[in-house]
Amino acid sequence: xxxxxxxxxxxxxxxxxxxxxxxxxxxxxxxxxxxxxxxxxxxxxxxxxxxxxxxxxxxxxxxxxxxxxxxxxxxxxxxxxxxxxxxxxxxxxxxxxxxxxxxxxxxxxxxxxxxxxxxxxxxxxxxxxxxxxxxxxxxxxxxxxxxxxxxxxxxxxxxxxxxxxxxxxxxxxxxx
Ligand SMILES: CC(C)(COP(=O)(O)OP(=O)(O)OC[C@H]1O[C@@H](n2cnc3c(N)ncnc32)[C@H](O)[C@@H]1OP(=O)(O)O)[C@@H](O)C(=O)NCCC(=O)NCCS
Numbered sequence: 001x002x003x004x005x006x007x008x009x010x011x012x013x014x015x016x017x018x019x020x021x022x023x024x025x026x027x028x029x030x031x032x033x034x035x036x037x038x039x040x041x042x043x044x045x046x047x048x049x050x051x052x053x054x055x056x057x058x059x060x061x062x063x064x065x066x067x068x069x070x071x072x073x074x075x076x077x078x079x080x081x082x083x084x085x086x087x088x089x090x091x092x093x094x095x096x097x098x099x100x101x102x103x104x105x106x107x108x109x110x111x112x113x114x115x116x117x118x119x120x121x122x123x124x125x126x127x128x129x130x131x132x133x134x135x136x137x138x139x140x141x142x143x144x145x146x147x148x149x150x151x152x153x154x155x156x157x158x159x160x161x162x163x164x165x166x167x168x169x170x171x172x173x174x175x176x
Contacts, residue, residue: 003060008114011107013068016052020069023078024048027099034161036136037097041161070111079107082115090126092119109145126175134167148173
């Protein structure tokens with residue numbers, strides 16, 4: 001489908017555009033994004049270009065994942081990336097990361113909630129999942145704020161960017 005634009009009280013969520021390569025590149029230098037999300041390390045400018053020019057538009061075009069960038073209404077600063085990824089029939093995964101400078105203001109919860117609300121309204125989805133490495137308390141706080149039930153811990157579920165297997169939390173949110 002064509003990308004949508006969503007608005008919350010403080011944010012605009014829109015598809016990434018070519019002019020966003022720099023903010024994506026800068027944000028993804030952050031060590032938490034590099035540890036807790038599956039971005040390449042080191043994260044090079046061409047990795048940002050690939051996401052902005054190819055992966056994210058293709059995700060929308062093929063209905064595999066719906067990624068939106070969140071930007072502040074007051075001044076336009078880039079806040080972060082928020083995504084729903086199709087896992088199986090009727091099941092999507094919510095993923096997110098925020099630029100370090102914009103954290104701690106409730107923006108990620110606001111953006112992630114808006115994306116989930118859009119998902120319930122626009123997609124054939126009955127369950128949204130959330131996955132995070134055990135210990136990623138920030139990610140879990142957002143999921144719980146949105147009403148996700150943390151359903152379990154999978155041992156040694158994913159090899160992270162440190163090359164070691166880590167335990168992962170999984171949570172779910174059912175269609176309201
Ligand atoms: C996780 C992340 C997206 C949080 O972004 P954020 O914009 O700071 O989150 P918000 O400001 O919307 O916070 C929402 C709630 O989570 C809480 N929270 C945020 N970070 C937290 C942390 N590190 N530890 C504990 N609670 C945290 C906030 O206090 C807030 O709760 P409150 O409203 O009751 O005060 C951000 O830290 C990040 O990008 N981390 C690196 C990438 C990552 O881990 N992504 C998730 C992969 S599963």
